[in-house]
Amino acid sequence: MALGRGYADQDCSLARALEVVGERWTLLVLRDCFYGVRRFGDFHTHLGIPRAVLADRLKALTAVGVVERRPHTTGVEVDYVLTERGLELWPIVFSLAQWGERWLAPEGSRRLFSHAACGTDIGSSGACPACGTVPAPADLLIRQGPGADATLRDDRVSAALRSGPHRLLTDLFPSPAHTATSDA
Amino acid sequence: MALGRGYADQDCSLARALEVVGERWTLLVLRDCFYGVRRFGDFHTHLGIPRAVLADRLKALTAVGVVERRPHTTGVEVDYVLTERGLELWPIVFSLAQWGERWLAPEGSRRLFSHAACGTDIGSSGACPACGTVPAPADLLIRQGPGADATLRDDRVSAALRSGPHRLLTDLFPSPAHTATSDA
DNA sequence: CGGTGGAGTTCAGTCATTGAACCATATAGT
DNA sequence: ACTATATGGTTCAATGACTGAACTCCACCG
Numbered sequence: 487m488a489l490g491r492g493y494a495d496q497d498c499s500l501a502r503a504l505e506v507v508g509e510r511w512t513l514l515v516l517r518d519c520f521y522g523v524r525r526f527g528d529f530h531t532h533l534g535i536p537r538a539v540l541a542d543r544l545k546a547l548t549a550v551g552v553v554e555r556r557p558h559t560t561g562v563e564v565d566y567v568l569t570e571r572g573l574e575l576w577p578i579v580f581s582l583a584q585w586g587e588r589w590l591a592p593e594g595s596r597r598l599f600s601h602a603a604c605g606t607d608i609g610s611s612g613a614c615p616a617c618g619t620v621p622a623p624a625d626l627l628i629r630q631g632p633g634a635d636a637t638l639r640d641d642r643v644s645a646a647l648r649s650g651p652h653r654l655l656t657d658l659f660p661s662p663a664h665t666a667t668s669d670a
Numbered sequence: 671m672a673l674g675r676g677y678a679d680q681d682c683s684l685a686r687a688l689e690v691v692g693e694r695w696t697l698l699v700l701r702d703c704f705y706g707v708r709r710f711g712d713f714h715t716h717l718g719i720p721r722a723v724l725a726d727r728l729k730a731l732t733a734v735g736v737v738e739r740r741p742h743t744t745g746v747e748v749d750y751v752l753t754e755r756g757l758e759l760w761p762i763v764f765s766l767a768q769w770g771e772r773w774l775a776p777e778g779s780r781r782l783f784s785h786a787a788c789g790t791d792i793g794s795s796g797a798c799p800a801c802g803t804v805p806a807p808a809d810l811l812i813r814q815g816p817g818a819d820a821t822l823r824d825d826r827v828s829a830a831l832r833s834g835p836h837r838l839l840t841d842l843f844p845s846p847a848h849t850a851t852s853d854a
Numbered sequence: 855c856g857g858t859g860g861a862g863t864t865c866a867g868t869c870a871t872t873g874a875a876c877c878a879t880a881t882a883g884t
Numbered sequence: 885a886c887t888a889t890a891t892g893g894t895t896c897a898a899t900g901a902c903t904g905a906a907c908t909c910c911a912c913c914g
Contacts, residue, residue, distance in 0.1 A: 493698070495718065497822040499770030499780055500701050500763060506774070507766075510902075513692070514677070517684050526861050534679065536903050541862055562860050562911055571773055577795075578769060579684060581761035582691075586683030589755055590690070596683055611761075611804060620795060638681040694871075710892050720872050725893060746880055746891045 506550050507575065511535045512543050517579050519553060519572065520623055522658035523643055524565040532643035547572070568655070576623040577612065584610045587633075595631030602627050602653060627651040690734050691759065695719050696727050701763050703737060703756065704807055706842035707827055708749040716827035731756070752839070760807040761796065768794045771817075779815030786811050786837060811835040 493501035507513055514533055523529055529540055544566055547553040552572040556565040568575075580599075587595050588610065600607045602625050606616040613620045629651040636648060646658045677685035691697055698717055707713055713724055728750055731737040736756040740749040752759075764783075771779050772794065784791045786809050790800040797804045813835040820832060830842045 495822055496698070497780060497819045497828075498698075498701070498767070499775050500767040501698060501770075502774040503766045503770030504697060508692075508694070508697070510692070513688060514680070514682075514685060517682070527859085530861095536905095537862065538864080538904090539902065562862095562909090564861070574769060574772065577765035578762065581765050582687045583682070583684040585758060585762060586685075586687030588758065590686040591683050596681060635681045638679055644681075711890085714892090720874095721893070722873090722895080723871065746878090746893095748892070 503578075506547075506552065507578070509543065509546070511539055512547065513579065513582065515540070515543050515547070516552070516568075516572065516575055517583070518643070519566065519568045520576065520579060520654050521628065521643070521647065522652060522654065522656050524567055524657055525659070526564060526566070528641075528643050528659070529566075531641040532639070534639075573623065573655075580612050580623075584612075591633050593635075594633035596634045598629050598631045599654075600627045600629070600651070601625060623654045626654045628654060687762075690731075690736065691762070693727065693730070695723055696731065697763065697766065699724070699727050699731070700736070700752075700756065700759055701767070702827070703750065703752045704760065704763055704838050705812065705827070705831065706836060706838065706840050708751055708841055709843070710748060710750070712825075712827050712843070713750075715825040716823070718823075757807065757839075764796050764807075768796075775817050777819075778817035780818045782813050782815045783838075784811045784813070784835070785809060807838045810838045812838055 493505055496502075507516065511533065514535070515529055518529055518532060523532060526540065526544070529535065529544075530537055533540075535543075544553065544555070548555050548566075550571075551569055552575065553566045554569050556567060558564070583597070587597075598607055601614040601617060601621045603621070604614065604616045606614050608614050608621065608626065611620075628647070630648055634648075636644075638644075643658060646652065652658065677689055680686075691700065695717065698719070699713055702713055702716060707716060710724065710728070713719065713728075714721055717724075719727075728737065728739070732739050732750075734755075735753055736759065737750045738753050740751060742748070767781070771781075782791055785798040785801060785805045787805070788798065788800045790798050792798050792805065792810065795804075812831070814832055818832075820828075822828075827842060830836065836842065
């Protein structure tokens with residue numbers, strides 16, 4: 487985590503994990519990855535993170551293989567998407583969000599997750615009460631909860647998330663025939 | 671998290687949670703709390719954290735009600751123990767550690783957790799394969815794994831954790847008739 | 855050929871962390 | 885009573901990280 491001297495002398499997997507995801511904005515960037523954010527500019531405006539820090543975090547996450555940088559074949563656009571390693575961070579992101587909902591959201595839940603296959607809201611453990619399984623993030627739908635505050639942010643990512651349920655990991659802004667390379 | 675300006679304008683429970691546990695050493699302090707560390711000096715020597723930062727983190731965690739400061743009736747000793755709120759952080763600590771074990775521990779697991787009631791090692795989801803339940807931290811035993819590196823740290827906390835299985839949350843250094851207040 | 859949008863980099867100012875030294879209180883020893 | 889030690893901090897200068905604004909670079913657009 488480049489924490490001063492790092493946690494290198496810790497002999498603890500938690501410390502090692504924190505070196506990767508423990509820096510200041512990193513987990514919020516990863517949360518956005520799960521939500522379907524893929525573009526530098528979207529991370530930037532959605533999070534309000536300084537560009538330099540965002541560039542640094544994306545570089546670090548790419549270096550450790552948590553996200554993958556996927557340049558478009560044409561244009562300057564770049565996609566950042568989670569790798570297998572990154573996808574397995576979901577329990578961390580989810581459990582942090584759940585704890586926050588439970589203890590720091592007196593207004594009610596801000597976001598709700600449901601199992602796409604059966605439509606059931608998942609429990610705080612991450613398991614689907616109907617199926618008894620723990621759905622992978624790709625099988626979850628996210629939607630606004632009663633505690634969401636629409637006045638806080640006004641960017642296209644917030645708008646997209648507000649506009650209705652969205653399946654995790656799918657691109658929030660798919661480009662139908664955008665700059666046209668694999669154009670039908 | 672006092673991250674520059676904090677994550678106050680995020681409308682996200684994950685961001686709120688990170689303001690509480692996202693600062694640099696905080697999750698390692700909490701990990702030690704789960705392991706049974708309770709004293710200022712033990713956190714200090716076990717983690718190698720600067721005293722000023724440790725004092726600050728403990729103050730912050732106490733302020734948000736994640737740990738509780740419990741002065742002894744006599745003496746200068748102080749215990750820091752997890753509250754209910756703090757105990758519910760276990761999934762976060764555990765999932766981070768599991769991810770670290772999975773992806774950042776080529777030498778093998780450093781620490782293993784087993785369900786005290788049945789002796790079965792718990793899975794990466796935190797569930798006990800034998801019982802099918804997800805044991806609370808108080809029902810878990812921690813012990814060294816094959817990937818543990820005894821050369822890294824040499825303090826009494828590390829020694830106590832090396833010496834054999836230990837039940838989470840129980841005091842690593844119980845004082846039998848220490849300074850004698852409730853002395854039999 | 856100028857303008858625009860995406861994706862960064864650079865840089866001065868500010869804030870947090872570090873490590874060492876210092877302080878306060880309580881008990882233990884003599 | 886006086887000193888020594890342990891515990892749990894606080895203070896402070898130096899270092900490093902973060903912030904915000906400005907700037908760059910490149911591909912396309914018209």
